[in-house]
Amino acid sequence: MGFTTILDILGSIIIGGLLMMIAWRLSEAATERTFNNSGELSMQQNLSTIANIIETDFRKIGYCDNYNKIPDPTKAITFADTSSLKFLTDVDSDGNVDSIFYYLGPTTELLSTPNPRDRILYRVVNNEAPIGSNLGVTRFYMVFYDALSDTIPPPVTTPGIISSIEINLMVEKVAAFVDSAAAYDTIPGAFWQQIRLVARNLKNR
Amino acid sequence: MSGKATIFVIAGFSLLFLVIAKNFGDVSNRAVDNFIDYHKETVSHSIAVSGANLAANEIFLDPTWDDGFSNRPFQDGELDVSVQIIDPYQNIRQVTARGTFDGHTSIVKVKLAPSKFSKFAYYSVSEGGTIWWTGSDTVWGPFHTQDYMRVYRHPVYYGKATTKKKLIYYTSQSMDKPYFFGGYEQGVDLPLPTDAVDLMEPIADDNGLKFHGQDTVYLTFDSDTLKYRYSFSSPDTTIYLPGAAPNGLIFAKDCIVRMKGTVKGQYTIGCSSSGDPNKGTVYLDDDIVFEKDPRIYPTSSDLLGICAENSVYMTDNPPNHSDINIHASIYCEKGGFGAQNYDTRPISGNINLLGGIIQHTRRAVGTFGSGGIKSGYAKRYRYDDRLMIASPPFFPGTGGFEIVSWYE
Numbered sequence: 001m002g003f004t005t006i007l008d009i010l011g012s013i014i015i016g017g018l019l020m021m022i023a024w025r026l027s028e029a030a031t032e033r034t035f036n037n038s039g040e041l042s043m044q045q046n047l048s049t050i051a052n053i054i055e056t057d058f059r060k061i062g063y064c065d066n067y068n069k070i071p072d073p074t075k076a077i078t079f080a081d082t083s084s085l086k087f088l089t090d091v092d093s094d095g096n097v098d099s100i101f102y103y104l105g106p107t108t109e110l111l112s113t114p115n116p117r118d119r120i121l122y123r124v125v126n127n128e129a130p131i132g133s134n135l136g137v138t139r140f141y142m143v144f145y146d147a148l149s150d151t152i153p154p155p156v157t158t159p160g161i162i163s164s165i166e167i168n169l170m171v172e173k174v175a176a177f178v179d180s181a182a183a184y185d186t187i188p189g190a191f192w193q194q195i196r197l198v199a200r201n202l203k204n205r
Numbered sequence: 206m207s208g209k210a211t212i213f214v215i216a217g218f219s220l221l222f223l224v225i226a227k228n229f230g231d232v233s234n235r236a237v238d239n240f241i242d243y244h245k246e247t248v249s250h251s252i253a254v255s256g257a258n259l260a261a262n263e264i265f266l267d268p269t270w271d272d273g274f275s276n277r278p279f280q281d282g283e284l285d286v287s288v289q290i291i292d293p294y295q296n297i298r299q300v301t302a303r304g305t306f307d308g309h310t311s312i313v314k315v316k317l318a319p320s321k322f323s324k325f326a327y328y329s330v331s332e333g334g335t336i337w338w339t340g341s342d343t344v345w346g347p348f349h350t351q352d353y354m355r356v357y358r359h360p361v362y363y364g365k366a367t368t369k370k371k372l373i374y375y376t377s378q379s380m381d382k383p384y385f386f387g388g389y390e391q392g393v394d395l396p397l398p399t400d401a402v403d404l405m406e407p408i409a410d411d412n413g414l415k416f417h418g419q420d421t422v423y424l425t426f427d428s429d430t431l432k433y434r435y436s437f438s439s440p441d442t443t444i445y446l447p448g449a450a451p452n453g454l455i456f457a458k459d460c461i462v463r464m465k466g467t468v469k470g471q472y473t474i475g476c477s478s479s480g481d482p483n484k485g486t487v488y489l490d491d492d493i494v495f496e497k498d499p500r501i502y503p504t505s506s507d508l509l510g511i512c513a514e515n516s517v518y519m520t521d522n523p524p525n526h527s528d529i530n531i532h533a534s535i536y537c538e539k540g541g542f543g544a545q546n547y548d549t550r551p552i553s554g555n556i557n558l559l560g561g562i563i564q565h566t567r568r569a570v571g572t573f574g575s576g577g578i579k580s581g582y583a584k585r586y587r588y589d590d591r592l593m594i595a596s597p598p599f600f601p602g603t604g605g606f607e608i609v610s611w612y613e
Contacts, residue, residue: 019214030225037232044236048243061613067316067610071593073365074387093612147366147389148382160363160386200611202388 015131032177040188045134047171047190050121054167055194057100058199061087061202066095073201077159082141085165091125098126104140105132115177115184138189139170145196162201167194242309249313252304254613256284257313260300262608264288264317270381273433280287282306291316299550299605313613317513317606319338322397322563323510323534323596324607325349326588327365333541333567336384337375344562346588347387347526349395356383364419364588367393397565399573401591401601402485402514402538405475405500408599414449424455424474426466430494431455457595459484459520463520464511465491468532473510473597485538488545492530499591500559509533509560510597514541516568529552529582534592535561536601543568561599 062073068087070076079086084103091098107122113134120132123141143166144152152161169192176183206503214237241418256274263270271288275469285303290296294546300315322328326346332353338344340358347364354368365387372380372391379529407417416422416433425432432441461484464474479484496508510532511517521544535542541564544550546568556570571581575588 026221026225033225033229034232037229037236041232041236041239044239048239052246055261061608063612065610066611068594070365072387072590148378150382158384158386163385164390182567195339200608200613 017144035177039175040190042171043136043188043190046137047169047192050135050137050169050171051192053123053192054102054169055197057089058085058165058197059168059199059203060089060090061199064088064095064097064198066092066094067091068090068200069095069097074160076199077162078128079141080144080156080162082143082154096125102140104137115172115187116181117184118172118174122198133139134174136174137169137170139168141168142166144195164196164198165194166188167192167197168170169193178184210429211245212214217577236291242430245307245309246311247282248612249304249306250313251551252279252282253311253313255279256286256304257300257315257611258303259284259612260286260288260302260399261315261317261608264298264300268605279304280306280521282314288296291361295319297609311613313611315608315612316610318605318609320579320605320607321596321600322536322603323561323592325563326561326586326592328397328561328563329520329541329565329567331566333569336567344588345586346590346592349393351394351396354383354571356381359384361386362389363387363481365390367391378512395603397538397563398601399406399538400603401536402475402477405454405456405473405512405599406458406477409461409475410450412450412452413454413456414446415456415458416460419457419460421461421463422457423490424462424466424473425491426464426468428469429470430465433468440583446472450460461486461488462513463488463490464491465493465500465524467496468507468509469493469496471598472507473512474598475599476513478514482515486540487511487513487517488520489517489529489531490520491523493533494530495559496531498532498559500587507532508591508595510536510600512538513540514538516564517542518545519543519553519556519570521546526551526553528557530590531555532559533559534563534589534597535564535599538601541566541568542570543563544570548572552580553582556582557584558584560586560589561592562586 062070062076076088080175086101088097088099091179102126103122105122107119109120110118117138118134120134121137122130122132124130144156144162145164146161147163148153172187172189172191176187211392274286275286284307287301289299291299298317302313304311324347327344327348330351332350337355337357338360340360342360344455345363348362348366349368353370353373355373358381361384363386366385367390418595419435423434428447430443431446432443434441453472455472457480458477462476476485476487497505497507499505516537517535519525519577542562572579
């Protein structure tokens, strides 16, 4: 074994090491990218799904297939606050009046998740037990407007005065790649806003 | 050898990069797809809603319209609208609007029912001068005026309020803004018909009860029976009402009606005039109430419509000097609902009205001063919620439809 052989071996080790480092770094970067991109994808899917459900439900405030069962739709909203809303509707269009209650759970409910801000957005139909899944909702708040488009200051003591609703929804990833407080300060979120949702049944008569 | 290894290394890394790049690309595409799908759904939904609105407008302009739209291009998509009569007896129609945009379809279903004036808690063509709705006024059901709505210190409207003319604030919006619990729309033109009472006559001829050739008809409802006479002192004739007026319409042609009593069932009184301003007037000589008050008996089906071609007055007589109870939807085609001798009669207590008032011109029921009521009545009007979905038989309709259910 000559000097050149030793040089070859050393060279190979260095080049191999470099390649391994590159591969390792590549793997780490790919993992982080995949984690972040997949997380963002999930976040956006969660957001659009929640937005769809909320829009579908809220547009049906005061709706009943048998309209005689809600003779006065102005009374369809039974409770309204900045992050909770209870109303009468007909969930499955079977002609029976149902109630839906949307409300945001506390952050303390999800202490086990890495993101300190995520909460469960509950959708309770009739008297079902509240069940929620963590979709990364960090903000859900509504602004209510009266018939003359003036803001109704919360809490809304007389829900019948509500004519339209502004809905704001913020969804964040439930976990950051690096689990640190600083990471959650800058974690990306997706925001959806319905500027004026008018439930057409609410004031149709 | 080293050349081959280099090629393998480069090929391996290239493959790795390609796979990773493809995955990243897929994730990005799916993220964008998400928003595109949401956008497409939103657009298709907007097209469907627009189709429903277009159809509702066509029906508003022509209540017999049922042509629909077929494959009509709209907002780079397509809309289809069909109109079906889903209840021929009640003439309930359903508009089904289908919006299609780039493979996404949304459906909106709207049910429309004939609109009757009886649904109003308060309707007027003219507010009878500069009369202000004040903070002590509450209207419990749908409200409409063809006139200005003059408001002072936050009056309250629990039903939907509509006006043809604008809102006028006594001082400013912040000081006088009304509370609209049922919404508010301005610019709604809903004229009162001019011949609705006359049109009741053939219906009464068909299967109702008709009085004619008399100056005055005195009617006393007594549950299932109706007592009537043609002069104050003559004896009553008693008839079994469901047999005498099977369709529920009692019509007095070209005369004055004086009525009172307890109503069982669903009836409408029509009172016409052939031009004499004194005729076509209904006087309420005493309480006219349901046998079963729906506030006590929620299943009560008793309903009463009082339709005068001219006016409806609360008679200035002793029984009416200490409150009057009225359970009816009152319709005054050319006149209004008021108190006879409102400015000279004694203080008469309260008008306890359960129903609604539809009148051409707002009339006075009393006079008021700084010390309170000086003559006539104080108003205690409550809306009969059942009028949102039911109406007395053959009560005048608006000629149009109203949306009773909107599914989207």
